[in-house]
Amino acid sequence: MISNFSFPTRMVFGPGSLYQLPALIKEQGAKNVLLITDSGLVQAGMADRVLNTLKGHVETICFDGVEPNPTEACMEAATDALRSNQCDLVIGLGGGSAIDTAKAACFRLNHTGPLAPYEIQVDGHLQITNDVPPLIAIPTTSGTGSEVGRSAVITNKEEGRKVVIYSPKLLPIAALCDPELTTSLPPHITAATGMDALTHNLEAYISTTFHPICGAIALGGIRLVAENLERAVKSGADIEARGNMMLASSMGAISFQKDLGVAHALAHPLSTLADVPHGLANAIVLPHTMTFNKSVAASGLKDVAQALGCDTDNKTDDESADLAVAFVHDLLARVDIPNRLSLVGITQDLIPALAQQAIADANHRSNPRPCTETDMVDLYQAAF
Ligand SMILES: [Fe+2]
Numbered sequence: 001m002i003s004n005f006s007f008p009t010r011m012v013f014g015p016g017s018l019y020q021l022p023a024l025i026k027e028q029g030a031k032n033v034l035l036i037t038d039s040g041l042v043q044a045g046m047a048d049r050v051l052n053t054l055k056g057h058v059e060t061i062c063f064d065g066v067e068p069n070p071t072e073a074c075m076e077a078a079t080d081a082l083r084s085n086q087c088d089l090v091i092g093l094g095g096g097s098a099i100d101t102a103k104a105a106c107f108r109l110n111h112t113g114p115l116a117p118y119e120i121q122v123d124g125h126l127q128i129t130n131d132v133p134p135l136i137a138i139p140t141t142s143g144t145g146s147e148v149g150r151s152a153v154i155t156n157k158e159e160g161r162k163v164v165i166y167s168p169k170l171l172p173i174a175a176l177c178d179p180e181l182t183t184s185l186p187p188h189i190t191a192a193t194g195m196d197a198l199t200h201n202l203e204a205y206i207s208t209t210f211h212p213i214c215g216a217i218a219l220g221g222i223r224l225v226a227e228n229l230e231r232a233v234k235s236g237a238d239i240e241a242r243g244n245m246m247l248a249s250s251m252g253a254i255s256f257q258k259d260l261g262v263a264h265a266l267a268h269p270l271s272t273l274a275d276v277p278h279g280l281a282n283a284i285v286l287p288h289t290m291t292f293n294k295s296v297a298a299s300g301l302k303d304v305a306q307a308l309g310c311d312t313d314n315k316t317d318d319e320s321a322d323l324a325v326a327f328v329h330d331l332l333a334r335v336d337i338p339n340r341l342s343l344v345g346i347t348q349d350l351i352p353a354l355a356q357q358a359i360a361d362a363n364h365r366s367n368p369r370p371c372t373e374t375d376m377v378d379l380y381q382a383a384f
Pocket residue numbers: 144196199200264278282
């Protein structure tokens with residue numbers, strides 16, 4: 001079997017790395033920059049921090065119309081701003097929604113028509129052949145890792161589903177990861193996004209796809225979350241914990257080149273049908289998916305337990321996997337995340353529709369234990 005391994009994203013990491021931005025833009029020879037972000041980050045003064053950094057260096061226009069779970073309309077509005085202002089470089093500032101909108105606008109500028117032919121499941125990357133302007137991603141949350149990923153997720157409102165556009169051309173030319181931009185993130189968002197990072201690393205590690213390099217990165221990411229998430233939640237200004245969570249987030253997205261699993265298949269419908277934030281949805285279902293996977297992935301879960309810092313000496317794989325599950329349950333309590341679907345607005349009557357969408361979600365195909373629609377119902381019930 002021949003494998004392709006690539007890790008091409010340039011990352012500029014560290015407190016104060018925002019000040020590298022003018023030099024990064026200069027390298028690209030850009031004259032006119034579009035900053036894509038959301039109104040919350042404008043109000044929080046974060047967009048101004050970026051604009052002030054660029055003052056005197058390059059003309060910058062701000063588009064602040066990013067919405068949570070960005071829709072096609074949001075992508076088109078950002079693309080219009082890019083086109084009408086004749087910008088030659090894009091900055092995506094924010095969480096996954098802002099960075100994905102920025103990627104989508106860069107793609108959309110020179111790729112017209114319906115989105116369906118560009119979707120990941122029909123090998124849409126083969127259609128993404130035209131020029132895409134350079135993008136610099138500046139994350140302000142630590143969870144999605146979108147800054148190092150090559151896909152953008154756009155919500156198709158009419159069909160109530162997520163559309164994934166994927167192409168190496170969507171990779172940012174640089175990810176600027178400055179932990180100082182995450183210190184004002186509220187505890188509940190820090191907790192939920194951090195659990196998304198844990199889920200990426202953990203699901204990637206035990207997924208069936210062969211990618212030992214990503215596997216090693218995933219274990220490192222799991223260790224960083226175990227050691228730093230509670231610190232980042234409880235003392236937001238802890239720059240070391242914030243930096244380590246930022247790394248864990250990027251490592252999660254690098255490692256999920258090794259694909260994800262059933263937790264993400266269960267989480268996506270919770271967001272599209274019931275507006276549960278993505279990280280929170282993953283956090284609630286994750287320990288139940290680990291128990292579900294134990295019968296076929298106990299030895300992988302033993303490695304996970306060790307990365308989480310559990311004492312697995314003289315323990316069987318099964319016992320070690322149980323320790324990993326217990327650790328995740330305990331972590332949810334320590335970072336104050338509601339641990340049941342019934343606590344986040346899910347009702348029993350929603351479960352059949354959720355399960356129907358979960359089984360249609362491609363992420364479970366790389367789950368170590370094959371899933372049926374009945375399994376999806378059972379997993380939602382276990383987390384209910
Ligand atoms: Fe995720």
